Each structure stands twice: as C-alpha cells, then as structure tokens.
Amino acid sequence: MKFDPADKHYYFSTKQVLEYEERRAIINANTQNALGILRDVVNIHTFDEEAAPKKQVKQIGKVLHWVIAAIIVAAVVVPAYIGHTAYSVMNFGWVFIAAGIYCFFTKRKQIRLAGTQLNPKQFGIFVIMLGLFFVIPMIFIRRIGTVRAVAVIAGGVFCSIGLMTAANACKILHRNGSKYGKTVLAKCIGYVRFVNYSTSGSAPYVKSAEVFEYEYYGETCQAINSVTTDQTPATLVGTHVKIRLSPSDPFDVTYHGSDPPGIFTAIVSFIGPLLLMIGAACMFVVAKNMPATVAFTAKETETASKHQLTDGYIDRLVNDAQADWEIGYYTVLRSFTDEKGNYVMEFTDGTQSILRKESDLLKYPDGAEVIRISDAKTGKVYMNYLYRDWEYKGKHPVRDQRMIAAETAATEEKASETP
Known part of the structure; x- marks a missing residue:
C-alpha cells in the first residue's frame, strides 16, 4: 500500500516501541463499535483530531451501536426462546449478509491483515457466504421442508467457502514463493499503527507495519508493508532490508522479517481442503442418508x-x-x-x-x-x-x-x- 503522510486512516511514527498511553490514545481516536464481527466492517477509522467526531456525536454513535447490537441479539435470542429456532438461525445469518454487503460496497481504505490476501470486496463476499450458510437451509426447511435439499445446499456453501479459502492459501503461497515479484533494497523510515477489531468481540488492539523507502526504476517510492503485526516491529528505523514488490503494483510490498507466516499458511492451506471435504460429505454422504x-x-x-x-x-x-x-x-x-x-x-x-x-x-x-x-x-x-x-x-x-x-x-x- 502506498504511504501517504497526509492520510488519516493510520497513525505514523518513528518510535519502535509505543507506551501504553500512546496505544490507548490511538484506540480512543477511533469511533468505538460494539457489533463483534461488524466492528472491522463499519468502524470509522480516523486519526484526524479536527475531522474526528465531536464528543456529543461520539456518544450518540456509541448509543446507536449498542442499540443496533441489542436489536441483533433480540432478533436471534427471542425467536429461539419461543421455539422458532429456524427464524433465530435465519436472523443470525442476515447479520452476516448485511455486514458482507456493507464491506463489499464500502470505499474506505483498509490495510490487509497479516497472512491474508483478501481485499475488502473479497472479504465482503466471504462474510456474505457465511450468512447464506445459515439462511438458505432455514428457508428450505420453513418453506419446502426438503431435508435432503438442505444437506445439498449446506454442502454447496461449505464447498464455496472451502474454494475461497484454498484460493487465498494458494495466493499466500505464491506471494511467499522465491520467484514472486522483484526484490529491491529498501530502508525502514518509520511505522504506521492502526486499530484492529477482533471478530470474536474482544477488546481492540493496535497493529503495526513498517514503512519502507526504496528506488523503483529511478523513482523514490514509499510503501507500507503488507505484513502487519500486533507486536513491536522488529525492523529498526534506518535499517536496510530486502523487500519484494508485486509484479502488478510497485507499492504492494512484502517483508516478513524474522516472522515468516509458515504456520499460518499451513493452517489456511489445511482449512480449505477440509471445508471442501465437509461440503462433499454433506452433498453426497449426508444427503444420501436423509429422507428423500x-x-x-x-x-x-x-x-x-x-x-x-x-x-x-x-x-x-x-x-x-x-x-x-x-x-x-x-x-x-x-x-x-x-x-x-x-x-x-x-x-x-x-x-x-x-x-x-x-x-x-x-x-x-x-x-x-x-x-x-x-x-x-x-x-x-x-x-x-x-x-x-x-x-x-x-x-x-x-x-x-x-x-x-x-x-x-x-x-x-x-x-x-x-x-
């Protein structure tokens, strides 16, 4: 990602280690959100003190987020409590679909998470598919009641997610390959920090990425490392390292340093085929033994x-x-x-x-x-x-x-x- 000193979507600093107060200041500069998996989708990222929402607007935003969260919880819990489990599962799926649609059409900038190559639109499609996994089988149960069709639909969704995960793993392996892109010598000039919201609903935390300066066909370029970390960056300011440039984008740089993504890549590579096998089992094995x-x-x-x-x-x-x-x-x-x-x-x-x-x-x-x-x-x-x-x-x-x-x-x- 091209580095822009005037961009307010992240915080730039030459300090390698941040104090606790500085981390809290970065987190507090963001409009807080309480919607779990929706946090990374609908959160407003800004570090511009002047453009940041006023205190009253922030309070209204927090209240609105909690109201939306309460509505979502009620839409899931109430139907289940009165015995309408299918509607409860459907409502849960619609939450994912709404989040995915927003992420697909949003124009805000987003730094890729460590180890993944999903851009915002791809991530939106992934979340929509998760929602469809909950919604479509319930529609078939409520309207048609065809149990075998439910197994086939669920298996199809599993296979789709497995294919996307496997494609992402292949892309990661390709980027980490020795023949990927062009290798250039770059200098670390600082770090960018941004807030990451866990999809499990835990507290937000600060992630970091190095900013490199390098020469590309006689032009001086500055770009943010696509590999991020929630730990202290290992590369010191002023250090020269070899980075890789994407063949299609000279500002898409990759530098793993002393933290190669081997374990993460292995896990992702395993999840894709696993989901494909589960989907195939649903479509052929489970469906065969279900009422026809x-x-x-x-x-x-x-x-x-x-x-x-x-x-x-x-x-x-x-x-x-x-x-x-x-x-x-x-x-x-x-x-x-x-x-x-x-x-x-x-x-x-x-x-x-x-x-x-x-x-x-x-x-x-x-x-x-x-x-x-x-x-x-x-x-x-x-x-x-x-x-x-x-x-x-x-x-x-x-x-x-x-x-x-x-x-x-x-x-x-x-x-x-x-x-």
Whole structure:
C-alpha cells in the first residue's frame, strides 16, 4: 500500500516501541463499535483530531451501536426462546449478509491483515457466504421442508467457502514463493499503527507495519508493508532490508522479517481442503442418508410430494440403541392447551402427545392424520409427522389407529343395542 503522510486512516511514527498511553490514545481516536464481527466492517477509522467526531456525536454513535447490537441479539435470542429456532438461525445469518454487503460496497481504505490476501470486496463476499450458510437451509426447511435439499445446499456453501479459502492459501503461497515479484533494497523510515477489531468481540488492539523507502526504476517510492503485526516491529528505523514488490503494483510490498507466516499458511492451506471435504460429505454422504422426496401420482391430490421415513433415519432420531419403537397412523381428536400451560395433542384412541410450541397447535388441527413414533413398552411419544407430508418406507409393522378406532366404535354401538 502506498504511504501517504497526509492520510488519516493510520497513525505514523518513528518510535519502535509505543507506551501504553500512546496505544490507548490511538484506540480512543477511533469511533468505538460494539457489533463483534461488524466492528472491522463499519468502524470509522480516523486519526484526524479536527475531522474526528465531536464528543456529543461520539456518544450518540456509541448509543446507536449498542442499540443496533441489542436489536441483533433480540432478533436471534427471542425467536429461539419461543421455539422458532429456524427464524433465530435465519436472523443470525442476515447479520452476516448485511455486514458482507456493507464491506463489499464500502470505499474506505483498509490495510490487509497479516497472512491474508483478501481485499475488502473479497472479504465482503466471504462474510456474505457465511450468512447464506445459515439462511438458505432455514428457508428450505420453513418453506419446502426438503431435508435432503438442505444437506445439498449446506454442502454447496461449505464447498464455496472451502474454494475461497484454498484460493487465498494458494495466493499466500505464491506471494511467499522465491520467484514472486522483484526484490529491491529498501530502508525502514518509520511505522504506521492502526486499530484492529477482533471478530470474536474482544477488546481492540493496535497493529503495526513498517514503512519502507526504496528506488523503483529511478523513482523514490514509499510503501507500507503488507505484513502487519500486533507486536513491536522488529525492523529498526534506518535499517536496510530486502523487500519484494508485486509484479502488478510497485507499492504492494512484502517483508516478513524474522516472522515468516509458515504456520499460518499451513493452517489456511489445511482449512480449505477440509471445508471442501465437509461440503462433499454433506452433498453426497449426508444427503444420501436423509429422507428423500418422492413424487406422487396425479391421483393423489393431498400433496405434490412426500418425504420418506426409513428405519435407519428413525433410529438416529430416537438415538437410543436399546429403545424398541413402534410406528402407527393416528387421527387427531383435538389440540389444546391444558391447565398447566402444556400444548397437548389428543388422538381418537384417547392417548395424548405433548407438543413443543404453541404454533404446533395449528400444525396439527382437529382431524389431521399423523404418523406417530413411540416407545413400544412405555408408550412415550418420540415424534409426530403429518401423514400428508410423510410416508413410512420401512420394515416395522404399522399400527393403523384409524382402523382400531373404527372397530372400537362399532363394538360400542353393538353393545349399546344389546338389551
């Protein structure tokens, strides 16, 4: 990055070691932000005392940031608390998408972090993809309910992120290669400091990078080292070192000094293929073992498609190797809230099932046909599925409660006619 002494996006100094008060002054010169991963995206970087916001404006900005943070937390926590987990996950993903869009279109300057070659637009795309990882599967679950499609979509997002990470690792390896760019002799003339905000939400800290002066085809150039550190810079002012210039930009300089990025590069190089393998597993292995969607014939008008319940899928959901479960078709007599506040679904055979949330009362209306999976010994209900959306494809005997209910009614009617 070309060094500009008049630029207020960073703080220039010839002091190698900063005192604690100087570090705090640099941090306080920035408008603080409380949005975790949004910090590095929406924070206003300025070290211009005159152009810096007034105290009142800073206070308003802090309050606004906390209000936005509270809204985001509420949008994630409240739906989860009332049982709408899908909406909670979707809202969490929308936060990432909004941050990525802002980062993609923002024009503010940004110094690359140590070890990464992602520019602001690439970083924005990366954050957007993280958001899509949370949002898209939830949309499919809420609107379509296709479990297999969710695995495929999630796998696709994993593969996309893995490809971007792998591409970034290849770019790092290329920049660190012995044949990359042109090597020139440069002189360290000082250091720039800027505030970095951790994506984990921890306190901000000051990062440093050397400023080098060198000759490039007879012209004197000054540029900031693309490798930054949160420690004291090892290069002394006045020291001459060999730096590398990017073939496409003579102001894009690289100097690792005594801190080569070998470990970081190895980690990044490993993460990319790992995400690709996870994505492939989701798309092919997990999707293969998930309930599939099968087409109905034209005569079946209650739904256009059904999901399959298999014995293996039910075994995994029950998650109890010793459990002996049974499956049957039941008819809902009524769904109601009892005196204890429980959401109850009562069947025509007199048995009951406790529902998780209030919205399930509408999901299972009176007269609805349900596939119920329960413990064969205790009668404990494990799960319920609407018959119109699911069909059982397994080897367990199916108990049809609808027939039992009809037989019971006929027996009672016959008994009532007996004098």
